[in-house]
Amino acid sequence: MQYPGNLFVVAAPSGAGKSSLVKALMELDTRVAPSISHTTRAPRGQELHGREYYFVSNETFDQMVIQNGFLEWAKVHGNRYGTSKHTIEQRMAQGADVVLEIDFQGAIQVKRIFPNAVLVFILPPSWEELRSRLERRAEDTAEVIEVRIQNASAEMAHAHEFDFVIINELFERALFDLKAIVHAQRLKFAAQRIARSDTFKALNIP
Numbered sequence: 001m002q003y004p005g006n007l008f009v010v011a012a013p014s015g016a017g018k019s020s021l022v023k024a025l026m027e028l029d030t031r032v033a034p035s036i037s038h039t040t041r042a043p044r045g046q047e048l049h050g051r052e053y054y055f056v057s058n059e060t061f062d063q064m065v066i067q068n069g070f071l072e073w074a075k076v077h078g079n080r081y082g083t084s085k086h087t088i089e090q091r092m093a094q095g096a097d098v099v100l101e102i103d104f105q106g107a108i109q110v111k112r113i114f115p116n117a118v119l120v121f122i123l124p125p126s127w128e129e130l131r132s133r134l135e136r137r138a139e140d141t142a143e144v145i146e147v148r149i150q151n152a153s154a155e156m157a158h159a160h161e162f163d164f165v166i167i168n169e170l171f172e173r174a175l176f177d178l179k180a181i182v183h184a185q186r187l188k189f190a191a192q193r194i195a196r197s198d199t200f201k202a203l204n205i206p
């Protein structure tokens with residue numbers, strides 16, 4: 001499938017900083033649209049239905065799976081999360097660049113469907129920093145933080161399957177790297193369009 005927009009997928013272990021980075025990217029770049037996932041997890045802190053996620057029951061999620069409503073879905077840290085097909089196809093068809101903040105299982109599924117999707121993995125600078133970010137965020141119980149730390153190494157073992165890896169040590173540096181990836185992909189996409197255009201063909205390059 002080929003749409004006029006680019007598709008970016010950002011994955012990371014919990015606490016590495018993917019939501020903060022994607023949020024900062026979208027504040028700087030209005031051409032990037034988010035995809036709001038559906039999840040069976042309960043909202044935390046200031047999260048709002050329809051802003052961070054669509055918080056749905058297990059039954060609603062089951063219905064969407066049966067009706068083939070998800071582009072991809074996966075079980076992560078004991079809850080289910082999925083990307084709605086409808087929303088993403090609509091946005092990409094309008095020419096928006098869409099960024100999916102999903103786990104590695106979802107990222108790999110998306111790459112199979114959209115081989116042009118750009119997969120970015122965010123790493124924390126150290127285990128100590130990962131733990132302290134989860135603690136400083138102060139939105140999860142100690143048990144939830146433990147599950148997330150335990151799952152982190154299995155998630156990070158998939159980093160090599162991604163197109164790019166960013167170490168989020170200094171936030172501004174990591175944001176610069178993410179912006180550079182988005183920019184490079186746009187240039188690549190534009191180059192492909194130019195190479196197929198009539199203007200280029202008219203140059204009659206042998």
Ligand SMILES: Nc1nc2c(ncn2[C@@H]2O[C@H](COP(=O)(O)OP(=O)(O)O)[C@@H](O)[C@H]2O)c(=O)[nH]1
Nearest residue numbers: 014015037073074076081082083101102103106
């Ligand atoms: N496969 C998949 N993973 C998702 C989706 N939405 C969120 N996730 C992932 O689920 C994991 C948990 O997300 P969340 O509960 O918000 O916790 P956080 O990672 O600590 O911010 C993260 O790895 C998210 O990237 C989705 O639609 N599909």
Ligand SMILES: Nc1ncnc2c1ncn2[C@@H]1O[C@H](COP(=O)(O)OP(=O)(O)O)[C@@H](O)[C@H]1O
Nearest residue numbers: 014015016017018019020133137168169170171
């Ligand atoms: N480079 C960084 N340096 C210090 N703290 C950071 C950095 N990036 C993110 N954080 C903080 O770490 C915590 C986890 O970040 P968050 O974006 O929620 O992670 P994720 O979405 O990957 O779970 C948040 O409190 C965020 O403000």
